Amino acid sequence: MSGSWHDSYLGKLRKVVGTQKIIVNSVRAILLDNEGRALFIKRHGDKKWGMPAGTMELDESVFDAMKREVKEETGLDVFKATLIAIYSSPTTQTFTDRWGNEHHVIEYLFQVDEWSGTLQKVTEESVDVEFYALDNLPEASCDLFARHHQRVFKDYKKFDGKLILE
Numbered sequence: 213m214s215g216s217w218h219d220s221y222l223g224k225l226r227k228v229v230g231t232q233k234i235i236v237n238s239v240r241a242i243l244l245d246n247e248g249r250a251l252f253i254k255r256h257g258d259k260k261w262g263m264p265a266g267t268m269e270l271d272e273s274v275f276d277a278m279k280r281e282v283k284e285e286t287g288l289d290v291f292k293a294t295l296i297a298i299y300s301s302p303t304t305q306t307f308t309d310r311w312g313n314e315h316h317v318i319e320y321l322f323q324v325d326e327w328s329g330t331l332q333k334v335t336e337e338s339v340d341v342e343f344y345a346l347d348n349l350p351e352a353s354c355d356l357f358a359r360h361h362q363r364v365f366k367d368y369k370k371f372d373g374k375l376i377l378e
Contacts, residue, residue: 220267220269221267221268221269221270222236222267222302226313231311231312231313231314232314233306233314233315233316234314234315234316235267235316235317235318236267236315236316236317236318237267237274237277237317237318237320238265238266238267238268238317238318238319238320239265239266239267239268239274239277239278239289239319239320239321239322240264240265240278240319240322240325240364241261241264241265241278241281241282241283241293241321241322241323241362242263242296242321242322242323242324242365243282243286243288243324243327244324244343244363245343246322247286247343248346249343249344249345249346250263250343250344250346250365251263251286251313251331251341251342251343252341252342252343252344252349252350253256253285253286253338253340253341254336254338254339254340254341254342255337255338256336256337256338256339259339260351260352260357261342261344261348261349261350261351261352262352262357262361263361263364264281264282264285264286265281265319266280266281266284266285274295274320275293275322277291278290278320278322279293282324282327283335283336284335284337285337285338285341286331286332286334286335286338286341287329287330287331287332287335288327288328288329288330288331289327289328289329290324290326290327291326291327291328291337292324292325292326293322293323293324293325293326293339294322294323294325295320295321295322295375296321296322296323296367296368296371296375296376297318297319297320297321297364297367297375297376297377297378298318298319298320298372298376298377298378299318299319299321299378300318300319300377300378301378302316302359303305304363304378305317305318307356316328321364321367321368321376323368323371335353336355346365346368346369349361349362349365
C-alpha cells in the first residue's frame with residue numbers, strides 16, 4: 213500500500229486501540245538470485261537491512277500482501293511463491309516497537325519461485341537493495357530482527373515441502 217502509514221489498516225487500527233497489544237498479520241519474502249543469495253532492502257527510517265516484508269491490508273490475501281510488499285519495496289513482480297512457514301508463537305512473535313505499541317505478529321514466510329522486473333534500488337520504502345550470501349547476512353534493525361532473519365534462513369534450508377508451523 214503506497215502512501216502514509218496512518219492511512220494503512222494498521223495505522224487506522226492503532227488510532228483506535230492506542231498502544232495495547234494487537235494481532236498483526238504480516239508477510240515476508242525470500243527472493244534468491246542465480247547465485248543463491250537473498251535479497252535485502254535498506255529501509256528509509258533506520259537505514260538498516262531487512263527482507264521484503266510488511267503487513268496485510270483489509271480485503272487482501274496473504275499472497276497478494278506478499279506480492280504488494282515485494283513490488284513496493286523492490287519494484288519486482290511476483291508470479292509464483294511457496295508458503296514455507298507460519299510463525300505465530302507468542303514467545304517469539306510478540307514485541308513492543310519503539311513507539312510503545314505492542315504486537316503479536318503472525319507471519320507468513322514465502323519463498324518466491326517466479327519473479328520478474330527491474331530491481332529498483334530506491335523506492336518509497338527503501339534506499340537500497342542488495343543480494344547477500346545466506347552465511348553473511350547484513351545488519352538488521354535490532355537483535356530481535358537479526359535473530360528472526362537467522363531463523364527464517366535456517367527454516368528455509370530445512371524446508372522439505374511440509375509447512376513449518378510455530
